[in-house]
Amino acid sequence: MQSNRTQQAATENWQKDLAALIDNIRLPSFGGVLEKFLASQCHFDTMLMVTFKKSLRPIILHPTNPAEQSLTLHNYINRAYILDPLFNAIQEGNLGEGVSRLIDIAPDCFETTEYYQSCYKEFDLIDEINLVIELDSKVSCAISLGRRISRGTITRAELTRLNDIYPVIQSIIRQFWLSQSQDYVKYEKSEGAMKQALSSFGSGVLTPREQQITGLILQGHSSKAIANMLEISLGTVKVHRKNIHTRLNTSTQSEIFTLFLAHLKELEPAATI
Structure with missing residues (x-):
């Protein structure tokens, strides 16, 4: 009986978090609310949401607070991203929409590269799960969920939940971009x-x-x-x-x-x- 009540409460919280996310589509708080919603489906330590476009540098959609943006993140956005397996997989058309893990798309010797040792390793992640959404024919959004060593790699149940909710996230992110893209593209820097x-x-x-x-x-x-x-x-x-x-x-x-x-x-x- 107690188990049923706990499960019902979890379902109601999931629904409330989703409703809050929809309510915030047109608000600056969207990124933080999205992070809270995804945290109800999958455990992670870091979340980064960026857009990739062939002729432009990545744009950070979340976190937008400079206090939450590390020097390593700035180095990544300014130049190191062009060696990023996720960026290259999207640019080369080798990764479509959906949920994937970095381990599944990274080159076979990725962890031996100086990029990994001097940049990626600084994020202190053992696992990275990416949700990729096409915003239009030229722009893709990537939501990267990072897990540190203390948390371990993602579980099969968590990965299943992310795949189950992906269509909902896909639709919401597209609506967010339609309503708020102008607030971000003005900061684009030409490559x-x-x-x-x-x-x-x-x-x-x-x-x-x-x-x-x-x-x-x-x-x-x-x-x-x-x-x-x-x-x-x-x-x-x-x-x-x-x-x-x-x-x-x-x-x-x-x-x-x-x-x-x-x-x-x-x-x-x-x-x-």
């Missing part, structure tokens, strides 16, 4: 040359194929994965990697990443015009 960062890195030093492979290395793909993606032999990839280090005067992936960050910094003036 300018940023969108060419990976393809232009090493220009004049590396061959086009070496530039392509360098970009894949920075994103976290192993030599075997690169060989499969480019339909070339593993031995050819290894030769390219050796040539890349010779031409860039590097010996480790960490040194390549340092050069890439310097390259990004050179592009910043063009990216903020």
